[in-house]
Amino acid sequence: MTDFLTPEIQPDPERGARVARDDRAHVFHSWSAQAQIKPLPIAGASGSHFWDFDGNRYLDFSSQLVNVNIGYQHPKLVAAIAEAAARQCTIAPSFADESRSEAARLIAERAPGSLNKVFFTNGGAEATENAMRMARLHTGRHKVLTTYRSYHGATAGSITATGDPRRWANEPGMPGIVHFWGPYPYRSQFHASSAAEEGERALQHLRDVIMVEGPSTIAAIMLETVVGTNGILVPPDGYLAGVREICDEFGIVWIADEVMAGFGRCGEWFAVDHWGVVPDLICFAKGVNSGYVPLGGVVISDAIAETFEQRAFPGGLTYSGHPLACASAVASIRIFEDEGILENVRKVSDTVIAPRLAEIAEKHPSVGEVRGLGFFWALELVKNPETREPLVPYNASGPAAGPMNDFAAAAKAGGLWPFVHFNRTHVVPPCTTTAEEMAQGLDILDRALDAADQHVL
Numbered sequence: 001m002t003d004f005l006t007p008e009i010q011p012d013p014e015r016g017a018r019v020a021r022d023d024r025a026h027v028f029h030s031w032s033a034q035a036q037i038k039p040l041p042i043a044g045a046s047g048s049h050f051w052d053f054d055g056n057r058y059l060d061f062s063s064q065l066v067n068v069n070i071g072y073q074h075p076k077l078v079a080a081i082a083e084a085a086a087r088q089c090t091i092a093p094s095f096a097d098e099s100r101s102e103a104a105r106l107i108a109e110r111a112p113g114s115l116n117k118v119f120f121t122n123g124g125a126e127a128t129e130n131a132m133r134m135a136r137l138h139t140g141r142h143k144v145l146t147t148y149r150s151y152h153g154a155t156a157g158s159i160t161a162t163g164d165p166r167r168w169a170n171e172p173g174m175p176g177i178v179h180f181w182g183p184y185p186y187r188s189q190f191h192a193s194s195a196a197e198e199g200e201r202a203l204q205h206l207r208d209v210i211m212v213e214g215p216s217t218i219a220a221i222m223l224e225t226v227v228g229t230n231g232i233l234v235p236p237d238g239y240l241a242g243v244r245e246i247c248d249e250f251g252i253v254w255i256a257d258e259v260m261a262g263f264g265r266c267g268e269w270f271a272v273d274h275w276g277v278v279p280d281l282i283c284f285a286k287g288v289n290s291g292y293v294p295l296g297g298v299v300i301s302d303a304i305a306e307t308f309e310q311r312a313f314p315g316g317l318t319y320s321g322h323p324l325a326c327a328s329a330v331a332s333i334r335i336f337e338d339e340g341i342l343e344n345v346r347k348v349s350d351t352v353i354a355p356r357l358a359e360i361a362e363k364h365p366s367v368g369e370v371r372g373l374g375f376f377w378a379l380e381l382v383k384n385p386e387t388r389e390p391l392v393p394y395n396a397s398g399p400a401a402g403p404m405n406d407f408a409a410a411a412k413a414g415g416l417w418p419f420v421h422f423n424r425t426h427v428v429p430p431c432t433t434t435a436e437e438m439a440q441g442l443d444i445l446d447r448a449l450d451a452a453d454q455h456v457l
Helices: 013-026 075-087 098-110 124-139 156-161 165-170 195-213 239-250 302-307 323-338 341-363 398-413 435-453
Strands: 042-046 049-052 057-060 115-121 143-147 177-180 218-224 253-257 281-284 296-301 367-373 376-384 419-421 424-427
Touching: 057 435, 075 323, 098 115, 098 296, 098 323, 115 124, 115 302, 124 143, 124 156, 124 218, 124 253, 124 281, 124 296, 124 302, 143 195, 156 165, 156 177, 177 195, 195 218, 195 239, 218 239, 239 253, 296 302, 323 341, 341 367, 341 376, 341 435, 376 398, 376 435, 398 419, 398 424, 398 435, 424 435
Parallel strands: 143 177, 143 218, 218 253, 253 281
Antiparallel strands: 042 049, 049 057, 115 296, 281 296, 367 376, 376 424, 419 424
8 A cells, every 4th residue: 555645734824715715706616505605725635634724634534525535646646647648638539549548448357247348428427427328329218217315416317317305406307217216224115124125125116116117118227336425325135136137127228327336435346346246337437536637437338339339329528538537547447456455445344444333333322323335334323213313304404404513513623524414424535544544533433423412312
């Protein structure tokens, strides 16, 4: 593993204030009421930490947007981008580029089954958007099934496919999207008494939805392999194999959205490898190069690629397969292998995260459930452990979100930057985080949960 060098932090409040003023005056932030936010000016970052202009240093348990898998400022990745920039900054997608070709080969070689072609995008939303387009053209059908507990991006089609409340204000959206319930044993929609029963009943529910929607109208089922922002919902064993069976039975394309779960986050190159299943299309972004340069894409099966051998694919992007982005992906994949990052994720998960979170759950009445794998974990916080009433209501904001805000403030005061969503906090640090750093972060998390415990009935 690389030793990330953290420079001596020199507080510069005046510079930070200038950054904040310019941000407030000119930057329009996503997903926000502009007057109600106060973005923290960041001065620098290294490894698993970042710091502000006042000299406050934070251990990052969010990986920003669960994308800085390789850590901040990895020297080999920074050098690879500089080298690529010196060689060739950009070239149009219609040309064959060395970095693009190599990135595609390396990604395809690590994908399961016969997924051998890569269509590059600038990020995850464009990946899911184009995957749905491919599935529709390949099958000649128009409907796409996705779950209610999902996030697939914010372009026109991907936000319609999204199941969570970010979809609401963007409706009506792209026609043909149908939502259904995926497995969630802790809050089962199917009154299941075990994870196995949850998986079985969720598959029957999916079959029922297909029946009433009409199998001949359905182009694709798109699933986050492990649901990300909406809860780190790890599918019960057998569920994804069941989805594969259903798709094969009805001629439906299975799209695995691995934008968040892929490239080491679950301890494998792709999360589907954990269950030994093979989708028809895999969407990726985030961890492929840790967001050092925007990059995403779709890994395509031979069968779907064949559809477009003599028929033009009606889609494209000016920066598809950007040379700097692809060079960073090549370097990232090599670093993952040279430094044993997948092995680090598995080892630290098994020896530090899982046992320590079990202790924390036993100690704190606000922790209703702990779940996850790899460096992809969630603590579901509750107001009442017996009834499982969430610590804050679904999609809470303003005063209703107070208990979660109290927890987050306590974590930040302790030097930990948390990832919170609704009534959950996620443990999703960079995949390069060491066992010692992980233990330190979990100790801070433990103390911060005292704030959540104050709201337990």
